[in-house]
Amino acid sequence: MSQTSAAPVLLVVDDDREIRNLLSDHLEQHGFRTVKAADGRAMKAALAAGPVDLVVLDLNLPDEDGLSLCRGIRAASKTPVIILTARGDPIDRIVGLEMGADDYMAKPFEPRELVARIRTVLRRTGGEATAVEGRHADFSGWSLDIAARALTAPDGRLAPLSGADFDLLHTLVRNGSKPLSRERIRALSTVADADDRAIDLRVSRLRQKLGDDAKAPALIRTVRSLGYMLAGPVTWRA
Numbered sequence: 001m002s003q004t005s006a007a008p009v010l011l012v013v014d015d016d017r018e019i020r021n022l023l024s025d026h027l028e029q030h031g032f033r034t035v036k037a038a039d040g041r042a043m044k045a046a047l048a049a050g051p052v053d054l055v056v057l058d059l060n061l062p063d064e065d066g067l068s069l070c071r072g073i074r075a076a077s078k079t080p081v082i083i084l085t086a087r088g089d090p091i092d093r094i095v096g097l098e099m100g101a102d103d104y105m106a107k108p109f110e111p112r113e114l115v116a117r118i119r120t121v122l123r124r125t126g127g128e129a130t131a132v133e134g135r136h137a138d139f140s141g142w143s144l145d146i147a148a149r150a151l152t153a154p155d156g157r158l159a160p161l162s163g164a165d166f167d168l169l170h171t172l173v174r175n176g177s178k179p180l181s182r183e184r185i186r187a188l189s190t191v192a193d194a195d196d197r198a199i200d201l202r203v204s205r206l207r208q209k210l211g212d213d214a215k216a217p218a219l220i221r222t223v224r225s226l227g228y229m230l231a232g233p234v235t236w237r238a
Contacts, residue, residue, distance in 0.1 A: 009034070010056060013069075015058065017038070027056075047213055059096070067099050068212070083101065084105060137232070159209055172229070177230055177233055182199045185199055
């Protein structure tokens with residue numbers, strides 16, 4: 001299935017780093033883009049940094065209760081929220097829904113069920129039309145295999161990518177031909193602690209891997225005052 005639209009952005013909010021990363025990886029394997037936040041403050045910063053299609057929100061956060069955060073999201077926008085919590089009391093589910101949550105799942109949960117519920121909520125709120133079902137992203141003759149984390153060049157050779165290279169390229173690919181600011185790259189990838197210079201160096205290194213001319217790059221363009229973007233369209237396929 002080909003798809004040229006960008007995938008929905010899901011904001012995953014959980015203070016447990018392992019759960020946060022595992023959940024994010026699983027969602028990305030199913031065609032979504034993810035932004036990660038460890039607490040309420042980081043969640044608010046991510047929401048301010050750019051549009052989010054749905055929030056997956058843990059209730060037990062270190063700085064602010066998830067129910068309060070859910071109420072704040074609902075007061076400021078129509079962004080759908082799915083609550084995740086280890087709390088087993090039915091009253092928490094009732095309160096969560098009353099606070100404006102669109103769905104509620106108790107931990108432990110089956111990740112595939114969460115994906116199904118996310119898609120149901122996005123359909124209901126009008127966001128599923130942008131969902132990407134493919135596992136391969138083709139751009140300018142290159143092909144990125146998301147599951148295998150492998151990049152194939154136009155001549156058929158495999159291009160060596162480090163984990164950081166793949167993460168940055170995946171972030172650019174998921175956003176298609178849309179400029180990404182350095183701040184947005186930090187929010188959408190695993191370089192949350194990188195400063196602007198570090199991100200510029202990562203882009204430069206990735207360009208070298210792609211054989212892109214640093215003086216006149218044809219694949220990863222620098223957009224003045226905006227950031228970076230892929231020069232050509234991205235096509236998704238199974």
